[in-house]
Amino acid sequence: MKSLGSIRRDFAPWNDPNAKPYIQFENVTKRFGDFTAVNNLSLTIFEREFFALLGASGCGKSTLLRMLAGFEEPTAGRILLDGQDLRGIPPYRRPVNMMFQSYALFPHMTVENNIAFGLKQDGMAKPEIAARVGEMLKLVKLEQFAKRKPHQLSGGQRQRVALARSVAKRPKVLLLDEPLGALDKKLREETQFELMDLQQNLGLTFVVVTHDQEEAMTMADRIAIIDKGEVMQVATPAEVYEAPGSRFVAGFVGNVNMFEGKIARGEAGTASIDAGNGITIRTENAGDAAAGATVAFAIRPEKIKVSSTKPAGAVNAIEGEVYDIAYLGDMTVYHVRLDDGQVVRASTMNAARITEDPLTWNDRAWVSFRPDAGVVLTR
């Protein structure tokens, strides 16, 4: 596991200008009648990458996957796999396999025959098929369920059969449409790690569609955030979270507090934002925001400290009133209403077992944060 982890850390072909793209969407547009599901979208995915398409339902992410699988043809633009244009190639001749959201297990076949189906289509010899099926069953730990029919399995077992079936042919690319959507929370978390191990061990390229940001953050090397058929940002999970490219991305991934205002540039990359009502925010992460532009300052809840007195020497400290407290066990979330009415969300890890929290409802409180804690968003 440790070695895999280090491979994973070093894996960043997207930063290498000489890396050869594996899957390329080039100005792809897909329209269904008057509805544009995918709008002039370009995207590059590298070999062995675990790539996530993240977006709300109806954003076009599933359409992208279905175009890659061959169930839909782009209205305009082209899709390349390993340099080959996929246009006109039917799904049954593409070197990609898909794991369906509904699993789509063949109800009249046993687990064994479900997994063997794709191998039989290729005309593989019987002993080889049997060996491969056995290997797949072992991989997903379902050896003793080989003779069962899909309706005799639990939800988690069905999911694993679907997975085994879709990797049995050793496809170049595995497409996963909401692979964990039908599982309960605990099973989902376990399966996330199983999927990551599987991807590493088989050395496959995974493209996963999900609406669950936690799932995408946990599993993916890179995430593409899709909205209304367009890519909003493509980046690693950490970048997406810590350096969102736009207000939309910042709001879509995780919780965020935003202050809108005009920016003034200070010296050495610093800047201050006049957020109105006497609130001025000083930041070191102003990026390339032009002076005088209206920007948003975005800061994550865990980077904000709540205290009953104004912390000494704090660069950014705003006074307000404790409006709500949510104790979640591992952390406590405070909602502090500033004097201008805006509610700021701040979360504190409960590191000590018994917390002597001096703050309670309707107390006056200060929210404070460091100048490098948030980011300035121009879009």
Added chain:
Amino acid sequence: MNATWSRFNITSIVLGFAFLYLPIVLLIVFSFNESKLVTVWGGFSTKWYVSLFHNQGLMDAAWVTARVGVISATVATVLGTLAALTLTRYTRFRGRMLFSGMVFAPLVMPEVITGLSLLLLFVAVGLDRGFLTVTLAHITLTMCFVAVVVQSRLVTFDRSLEEAAMDLGAPPVRTFFQITLPVIMPAIVSGWMLAFTLSLDDLVIASFTSGPGATTLPMKIYSQVRLGVTPEINAACTILIAVVAVGVIAASVVNKRREVQRQLDEQAAQRG
């Protein structure tokens, strides 16, 4: 169940069932009548069943009916399934409404009109009335019933099963025969059984379209009854009822068993 057996409820049920089944019970009882007079009880006997099997006319008619039923139900099942597939799969072709209306019109068309128009057609094209024409007519009649049954199954059919098969390398035709057909098979089988039953008891259309040498059992019974009801006819009808009843009961028992087994399996899977 905490419904109370009020006098009103009991009366309703007794009257209802009597209305439905008294004539049939009467027919069955009188098929075991010793007496030659249909409405006078003369003691128990099975002699009419014996004489039935020696009645060549009735036996010939039964054989014709069986053959017409099997052939027409089979052809109607193929055509009806194709129609159902087209109607559920190609939802946006020109004239779909017209086509679906035309497939289902015979469901509500008075049989007399269907029969008469078929007769006119056969005369117009110079087809001699006989076994072929009555079979064709029954295909026309029963095809739409098959289409309805199969279509209702296809509406709930998960298209991703077909996509999964194609994704795994099966071309469309192979996907149809290895995935679609096996999954919708129960609906096709019940469509066939419905078509066969409809063909079995059709009198009106058969009367219009049948010719010499192709008299079906219902036609034979009807013509004999006009000369007077004999206990032999009662016996023939009792056998028909028995055949249909056994078929229906067997089908529902098999279905029920499969359902129970499935539930047990699912519970077992849930336990691990």
